[in-house]
Each structure stands twice: as C-alpha cells, then as structure tokens.
Amino acid sequence: MPPDPVDHLLSVHGVSVRFGGLAALDDVRIDVPAGTVAGLIGPNGAGKTTLFNVVSGLLRPDSGRIEWKGRTLRRHRPHDLAGLGIARTFQGLNLFGGLPVLDNVMVGAERFARGGAVSMLTGLGAHGRDERLMRDRAMAVLEEFGIAGTARSLPGTLPFGLQKRVALARAVVAEPELLLLDEPAAGISADDIGALAELIGRLGERMGVLLVEHHVDLVMQVCERITVLDFGRVICAGPPEAVRADPGVAEAYLGTGEEAADDA
Ligand SMILES: Nc1ncnc2c1ncn2[C@@H]1O[C@H](COP(=O)(O)OP(=O)(O)OP(=O)(O)O)[C@@H](O)[C@H]1O
Secondary structure, eight states: OOOOGGGEEEEEEEEEEEETTEEEEEEEEEEEETTOEEEEEOSTTSSHHHHHHHHHTSSOOSEEEEEETTEEOOSOOGGGHHHHTEEEOOSSOOOOTTSOHHHHHHHHTGGGOTTHHHHHHHOOTTHHHHHHHHHHHHHHHHHHTTOGGGTTSOGGGSOHHHHHHHHHHHHHTTOOSEEEEEOTTTTOOHHHHHHHHHHHHHHTTTSEEEEEOSOHHHHHHHOSEEEEEETTEEEEEEOHHHHHHOHHHHHHHHTTTSOOGGGO
16 A cells, blocks of 8 residues: 655655656655654765755655655755755765864854844843753753763864764754764774764654664664665665565675675
C-alpha cells in the first residue's frame, strides 16, 4: 500500500538530477516520517550529497518534487529552511573560528530572538532579553550534548569530534522538525561512534532525522528505515535487516572497496 504522504514530514517524489550526460539522481523516492531516523547510504558518487542539495534548495531537480508536510516546496532556497523547521549540518563544519562555542551555537538559536535581527544588531528593544533567551537555549543544548565545559573555547582549539558536536548542537538548538545530517561520523574515532549513535537516537525521538552516512554500522544501528543509492538510483529501501540481507547492496559496496553492508 502506498504510504500516506500526510504522515511524512519530508517526501522526495521521483527526483532526477542530471549533470551533463550523467544522471546523478534518477527517479529517487524517499520519505521521512516525523519522529524517525531515516538513513541514506550508498558508495562514493551514488548521489547522496546531490539529494541533500536538492532537499536544501541548493539545487533544482530536473524532474520530481520535494514535499514538506504534505505541501510541495516550490523554488525554496537554503535560507528558507530554518523558517520551515528544517536544519542541516555540513560535511565541512562551517563554524565561526573567531567566536566561542557558546556564540556559535547561539547563532542557530536566532529564531528565538523575538526582537529579530535588527534589534540584535542595534542593541535596541528586546535585544537583552533575546540574548539571554538564546544564551540559555544554547547552554541547555551544550549540556544535553555533554560539552558545556567547552562553551568559552574557540572551536579550533577543540578535538575534531567535539567540533562536530558543536556543529550538531548549532543545528539542533532551534528544535527543528527535521534534521538533515551530512556524514556526522566522518573523522570521528571508533570510540566516539557509540556516543554519536546514542545522541542521534535521542534526537530522533523529538524530530525527524535524515542521515547521510558512509559508516554503515552507525546507520544500521540508529535508522528505522534505510534507502540505498547506487549510481543515482534507489537499489533498496527498507528496515536495516532487509538492507543487510539484500545481495544488491553488498554488491554495490564491494564494487568500490568501501565498507560492505554485511560488515555492519
Ligand atoms: N556539480 C556537479 N557537476 C558535475 N557532476 C557532479 C556535480 N556534483 C556531483 N556530480 C557527480 O554526480 C554524481 C553524484 O555525486 P554526489 O556527490 O551526489 O555523490 P555522493 O553519494 O554524495 O558521493 P560521496 O559519498 O563521495 O560524497 C557523481 O558522479 C559526481 O561526480
């Protein structure tokens, strides 16, 4: 039975993207229901980043459409995401090197600023109240993420794993309805993967998460449903057990020398 689209926060319907003669995405369908962690995996060049860029409004699909809470998004741009209730992290961390961790996270909390950007910039009106509110929100998330002790540090002075946590905190502080996570495990030590899995699982209880990740073991652990891309096409979609058992998935990974799905 086809899924009821209204049950889904995000639905990617038949999206295709071509770069010249190359089909980076070919008729891709993915749904992310509220309160679930959905995974998107695939070997290098499979189209994962392209799909994220289409969902984020960085790239227009040649065909197909993106639906957000039952409504088609038309010509949305990355700066529209926060207003829609969508946050994303980037493979590059995009942190402000000259600002302490707390201020970096406060940037993500801007939507709690009732006086708006003008008030923040001019120091007039609701500025003081807004800043306190944003600071409290940011501090609460740093505490939840176990990194409150880094609040006054500059990001560049922290180990990479902690910097990734700061970037995640900045995405989460506005309490988005959907979190797009682009390779959160990249560069993280094996010891920290368990803690990251636990954190993503916890976030998935209060927001939808779409997780793009090379670390198949992490994806298998935290995702309720996984979509596998290969050469721009969905080759498998289902719960982790089904993906693990699918011979086409193992074959796609074995062909690239990457981590095979049955390693997980
Ligand atoms: N701007 C672009 N111009 C031309 N080709 C592109 C462009 N962006 C991506 N591609 C190609 O589209 C295909 C899909 O790339 P994409 O980056 O989406 O894959 P990916 O699954 O994210 O790969 P990785 O895991 O290595 O990040 C690749 O063949 C890539 O070379």
